[in-house]
Amino acid sequence: MKILYAIQGTGNGHLSRARDIYPELKKHGDVDIVISGHQVDMNLPFPVKYRLKGLSFIFGKTGGVSFWQTIRRMHPMELFRDIYSLPVEEYDLVVNDFEPVSAWACKLKKVPCIALSHQAAVAQDIAPKPSCKGVIGRFVLKYYAPYDNQYGFHFKRYADNIYPPVIRREVQALEPVHGKHYTVYLPSYSDAELIRFLHPFRGVEWQVFSKHNKEAFTFENISVSPVQNEDFMNSLSTCAGALLGAGFEGPAEALYLQKKLMVVPMKRQYEQQCNAAALEALGIPVIPALSLKHFRTVNRWINSRTRVEIQFPKETASIAISRLIEDFINKTAQTMNRSMPEFY
Template structure:
């Protein structure tokens, strides 16, 4: 069986999940990856069979915790997206799995190829998933219409609906023996290193390990150690941390809660999905900060003395992949049956195709 797997590369979470899923997917057949986006910092060269690439529709951040809409608009080309969708050979594959990737969605719609939208964003097709008190119309539109598919399998912190499964947790995290070596792990790519240093240096009694896109090797600045982004290095830091401060994404918060680590989140300003995640994380007693304000130091100290709820997994990675494959196969079989029925009704078209 030939499997087309479209992976969004606007951050590290989608790629990290794809790397974890790959051995399980390959048990079902040959997997080709379409990597779309240009914001990831992870090396995929040895870990993912990337056959197709695109700059896609990428997210860019300002240095103050928000989205850089001007830069995003400048890099967006509708004509290029249309051409790439037209040229993407989704019709040559037995099943198509789409992790919130727009070009693949357009390609499947043009060619009438069924696909499964699989991942965290798919869960937002359910209105039972937590949202902020004030919904954002544009944000809801993006979550539900950015990558439409024939079927959806979502991932979230809790099973809010029947098509929503547990997070995919890396084997490294699943098999870890968590320990507290006293440091706090920080991953906030939507803030500059300068801003982070300015705030974290005030907490002199706490050691911080900050993962940064800027540094190429370890840099120590008093109580702050800046480290280059590396999947294994970040895992080790998180496993042995006292707590984790990060954005309100999905993968890292899920792993932190699974490990039983204390978690604090600062959602990216203007990113509706993160605001939704933040609402869900409040059910785990996770503090949500809008920004690093004058009260940040006190907030960190109070947080480290607090108690939080631990994440429990209801599905294994193997069972999640099995569910995705089963659903995708069903869609393909339905399409084949519909085509056979149509050709039976229109025998002249059937003869034309055979000729």
């Protein structure tokens, strides 16, 4: 079987999950990879056949998506050319992790596209939603990377086709300890904004991982380092707590390591607002922004010993892929049987 595995390249979550999904797909056929998107901070340990610009939402520096930078980096003609030229029709199966080029290429060429992503779970009505309507966000979840069938990942199994998070083997191999520092990864805030907010907590050691700086530096009780996978995992596994964006993989890994967690959802990013609603329902503290009016909430969290205990299974990638492949083969067989003429 020839499989095309399409991965969203913006951020680290999709690529983190791909490290475990790819080997499982390889068990069922020959796998080619297509990645599209900006702001990729992580390299994959396997070959990538197609690297495309795609269509990405760019992180700002004040806690939200930068619509100006998003528009400025759009290349609509290149996007349309990539959609028309990507040879999805050459594959038996297209598995899509919120990647728009392959998804629209499949729609254009009438090739089945199967979503395997966190967004596929968030989009379902049964998954937790924020109080805001999020009309634009719902539109993006539905039409950004359309699919014919979906399997999702979320913090809870809200439906039969929604699985727990895929916890990377690297994270599973860690031996977490309770240290004194706090790990911070909030890519939609600038280093200056983070230092301004964190600096007043004088008795706390903060280890900040930054998308906006290539050189490590220290300012009093705050160390700032560029995002490096191994450094971040070491910091997370030995921290007293983690202050993270309301993405999916980061909070899931912190919970797997039994870490005290607080999240700050990105402004104007509906998916993160949905994640924050789901985490809050599980008992995770959420603040809407790094503003002074939330200073006391963060201080109480620092001084609290309460943490939410959630157990995530280790074999989610294998289970989800086995189900996806089995359903695909069964559906293909049914389609072939229906198309065969009857002889009497």
